[in-house]
Amino acid sequence: xxxxxxxxxxxxxxxxxxxxxxxxxxxxxxxxxxxxxxxxxxxxxxxxxxxxxxxxxxxxxxxxxxxxxxxxxxxxxxxxxxxxxxxxxxxxxxxxxxxxxxxxxxxxxxxxxxxxxxxxxxxxxxxxxxxxxxxxxxxxxxxxxxxxxxxxxxxxxxxxxxxxxxxxxxxxxxxxxxxxxxxxxxxxxxxxxxxxxxxxxxxxxxxxxxxxxxxxxxxxxxxxxxxxxxxxxxxxxxxxxxxxxxxxxxxxxxxxxxxxxxxxxxxxxxxxxxxxxxxxxxxxxxxxxxxxxxxxxxxxxxxxxxxxxxxxxxxxxxxxxxxxxxxxxxxxxxxxxxxxxxxxxxxxxxxxxxxxxxxxxxxxxxxxxxxxxxxxxxxxxxxxxxxxxxxxxxxxxxxxxxxxxxxxxxxxxxxxxxxxxxxxx
Numbered sequence: 001x002x003x004x005x006x007x008x009x010x011x012x013x014x015x016x017x018x019x020x021x022x023x024x025x026x027x028x029x030x031x032x033x034x035x036x037x038x039x040x041x042x043x044x045x046x047x048x049x050x051x052x053x054x055x056x057x058x059x060x061x062x063x064x065x066x067x068x069x070x071x072x073x074x075x076x077x078x079x080x081x082x083x084x085x086x087x088x089x090x091x092x093x094x095x096x097x098x099x100x101x102x103x104x105x106x107x108x109x110x111x112x113x114x115x116x117x118x119x120x121x122x123x124x125x126x127x128x129x130x131x132x133x134x135x136x137x138x139x140x141x142x143x144x145x146x147x148x149x150x151x152x153x154x155x156x157x158x159x160x161x162x163x164x165x166x167x168x169x170x171x172x173x174x175x176x177x178x179x180x181x182x183x184x185x186x187x188x189x190x191x192x193x194x195x196x197x198x199x200x201x202x203x204x205x206x207x208x209x210x211x212x213x214x215x216x217x218x219x220x221x222x223x224x225x226x227x228x229x230x231x232x233x234x235x236x237x238x239x240x241x242x243x244x245x246x247x248x249x250x251x252x253x254x255x256x257x258x259x260x261x262x263x264x265x266x267x268x269x270x271x272x273x274x275x276x277x278x279x280x281x282x283x284x285x286x287x288x289x290x291x292x293x294x295x296x297x298x299x300x301x302x303x304x305x306x307x308x309x310x311x312x313x314x315x316x317x318x319x320x321x322x323x324x325x326x327x328x329x330x331x332x333x334x335x336x337x338x339x340x341x342x343x344x345x346x347x348x349x350x351x352x353x354x355x356x357x358x359x360x361x362x363x364x365x366x367x368x369x370x371x372x373x374x375x376x377x378x379x380x381x382x383x384x385x386x387x388x389x390x391x392x393x394x395x396x397x398x399x400x401x402x403x404x405x406x407x408x409x410x411x412x413x414x415x416x417x418x419x420x421x422x423x424x425x
Contacts, residue, residue, distance in 0.1 A: 001014060001336060002335055002336055002337055003336055003337050003338055003418055003419065003422050004337055004422075008423065011419050011422060011423055012423065014415070014419060015416065015419045015420065015423070018412060018415050018416050018419070019416070021412055022365075022369065022412060022413075022416060025369045025370075025409060025412070026368070026369045026370075028369075028370070029370060030369060030370030030371060030405065030409070031370050032370060032371045032372065032398060032402050032405060032406045032409070033371075033372045033397070033398065033406075034371065034372065034373055034374070034393055034394050034395060034398070034403075034406050034407075034410075035372050035373060035374050035394060036374070036394055036397070037188070037257075037348035037349055037394045037396055037397075038261060038394075038396060038397040039257050039261055039314075039396060039397070040317065040396060040397050040398070040399075042317050043257075043314055043317055043318070043396070044259075044260055044261060046310065046313050046314065046317075047258075047259035047260055047300065047310075049300060050259060050260065050296050050297070050300050053296050053299050053300055054292070054295060054296060054299065058292060058295065060075045060076065060077060060291070060295060061075075061076065061077050062076055064291070066291035066292045066294070066295045067291075067292060069287045069288055070287065070288045071288045071289070071291050072094075072279050072282055072283060072286070072287075072288050072289075073093075073094045073095070073275070073279060074093075074094055074095025074096065074267070074289060074291070074294055075095065075291050075294045075295060075298065076090065077295075077298045078095040078265065078267075078291075078294040078295070078297065078298050079091075079093045079094070079095055079267075081297075081298055081301060081302075081303070082095055082253065082265070082267040083267075083269065084304055085219075085222050085223060085253050085267070085307075086219065086222070086237070086251045086253055086267065086269040087235045087236070087237045087238070087251075087269075088237050088251060088269030088270075091272055091275075092237075092246075092269050092270060092271060092272055092275060093267060093268070093269045093275075094267065094268045094269075094275055094278070094279070095265060095266070095267045095289065095294055096265075096266050096267065096268070096289045097265075097266060097289050097290055098254070098256070098262065098263055098264045098265065098266060098290075098293070099254065099256070099266050100218070100220065100252045100253060100254035100256070100266040100267070100268075101140055101144075102266065103252055103266050103267075103268045104141075104144065104216060104218065104250075104252055105144050106278075106281075106282070106285075107214075107216070107250050107268070107278065108144055108145075108148060108150075108216070109148065110278065110281050111123055111178070111179075111212065111214065112124045112129065112148055112150070114281060115212070116212055116214075116247075116274065116277060117212065117277075121211070121212050123150075123178050123212065126176060128151060128176045129149075129150045129151065129176060129178055130150065130151045130152070130153055130174065130176045130177045130178065131145050131150050131151070131152055131153065131177070131178060131179050131180065131181065132153050132155050132162070132167060132170065132171075132177060132179070132180035132181070133145070133152045133153065133154050133155065133180075133181055133381050134154075134155055134156070134157040134161075134162040134180070134181065134182065134187075135154040135155070135156065135157055135379065135380050135381070136157060136189055136190060136351060136379030136380060136385075136390045136392070137157065137181060137183070137187075137188065137189075137379055137380075138181070138183055138188040138189075138218070138379075139378045139379060139383075141181040141216075141218070142380075142381045142382070145381070146381070146382065150178075151176075152381035152382070153170065153177065154380060154381055155167055155170070155180075157187065157190060157192065158192075159192050160192070160194065160195035160197070160198050161182075161184065161187075161192060161193075161194035161195055161198035161199075161202075162180070162182070162194075162198065162202075164197075164198055164201045164202070167180065167205070168201070168205070168208060171205060171208060171209035171210070171213065172208050172209070174210075175210040176210075177209065177210065177213070178210065178212060178213055178214065179213055179214040179215065179216055180202070180205070180215055180216065181216050181218065182194070182202065182215060182216060182217050182218060183218050183219070183220060183221070184199065184217060184218075184219055184233055184236070185219060185221050185222055185233040185346065185347075186221040186224060186225075186230075186344055186345070186346035186347025186348075187347070188220070188221075188347065188348070188349055188392075189342075189349035189350070189351040189379055189390075189392035189393075190342045190344070190349075190351040191342045191343070191344020191345065191346065191347045191349060191350070191351065192342070192344075193230075193231045193232075193233055193345075193346075194233060194234070195234075196234040199233065199234040199235075199236050199239060200234070200239045202215055202217075202236060203215075203236050203239030203240045203242075203243055203245055203249065204239070204243050204245065205245075205248070206243075206245040206247070206248025206249070207243060207244075207245060209248075213248055214248050214249070214250055215236070215248060215249050215250070216250055216252070217236055217249060217250060217251040217252065218252045218253075219233075219251055219252065219253050220252070220253065220254070220256075220257075221257075221346055221347040221348065222253055223258070223307060223308070223311050224257060224311065224314070224346050224347055224348070225311065225315060225345065225346040226315050226318060226319045226322060226344070226345055226346050227315065227319070227345060228312075230345040230346045231345060236249060236251070237249070237251070237269070246270065246271035246274075247270075247271045247273055247274055249270060249271075250268065250269075250270045250274070251268065251269040251270065252266070252267070252268055252269075253266070253267050254266040254267065255297060255301075257314075257348065258301075258307075258310070258311065258314075259297060259300065259301075263293065264293075264297070265293060265294055265297045318348075318396055320400055321395040321396060321398075321400055321403045322344070322350065322395055324395065324400060324403050324404045324407060325350050325393060325395050325403065325407045326341075326343055326350065328404070328407045328408065328411060329341055329350075329352070329407070329411065332411040332415075333411055333414060333415075336415070336418070338354070338355060338414055338415060338418040339352055339353055339354045339355065339414055339418070340352075340353050341353065348394060348396050349392050349393065349394055350392075350393040350395070351379075351390060351391075351392060351393075352390070352391045352392075352393055353387075353389045353390055353391075354388075354389050354390075354391065354414060354417070354418070355389070355418055355421060356387045356388065356389050357387070357388045357389070357421070358388065358389070358414075358417045358418065358421060359376035359377070359385060359387075359388045359389050359390060359391050360376040360377070360388055361417045362376075362391065362410075362413045362414055362417045363375060363376045363391065365413035365416060365417060366409055366410055366413045369409060370409075371405075371406050371409040371410065373391060373393070373410070374391065374392040374393075374394065376388060376390070376391060377390075378392065379392055393407070393410070395407075
């Protein structure tokens, strides 16, 4: 039923039937969760061979005893392996602990309080510091800015990536803008892949922006495809080298959704100049990362071909869950004009846009019958979606049957909220 074409009588009859279905679901006392993009138990089990893989051999390729102190920048073989994921050189790559979010926070805090080029370059010297935030986007990026007192400026995320015309205008006219968050491949939550032109323009951005501007390139889903022919991402490193802007680019990644989510390896890529400065900062916090875990990951993942094979196993688990969501949305809402959604070819999310003003209501309706959804507004700075429209769906963690049950509830709630709005009730 197309909501704009149905008569009032048809809408009221449909709403009555939907309420009957909703009450029946409430009686089932469901307890389902689509809130966060966590890997499922089946996915983390793919990496169980990490346990015991070293077989008592803790020596790295250069003879380093991974059990001991030191190696602030990570093991050489780990730097080489994960530089391949980022598209940087090993000497431009640092490998740390299990969390890329930790590395991102440390870079932001360092730039704000101490300065990438010494105390005089600290963003905190300014009366106001601003950051560009493509929306809808990743809530934890926004939380970092909010915690550090950095003002966030939302910019639209298009199918090709952030709105570069607007971004270039903003950074050329406002010296308080010191950076931009980016999730360039299978963006959270829309799943878009930045176009080659967008990547090139982002790499050039530090030339036109104010001093000490940085691109925070969170390539969290670099290898997380759902099929082999998923769109590739241009190398921002290649463009940055051509423009001479490597000092203005910080790239991040991790194995959090490749191996063990809570016991993976995170990595950072940037210019050697930045890396030396950042390492000096880290030296006051740690004597070195968990090199035993780095060595485990190197021996498990080995090389690009092995990593690709491993990620294909992930895709085999994930794709049926995404298909369940997307097929149900198309079947139940495809001709209804009650919302629109993305069809990602990788990553961990489906982004759904309701009719304006309904996201919070739909999340509440689903929660009342036992289906938890990401809070409405979470994909916008300060939790405020001006359209109250975007909802992020995360189908990776639940069992396939639970994903199907959850999306069935979701579409039911979308229909109820949309028809009630149309009826003005």
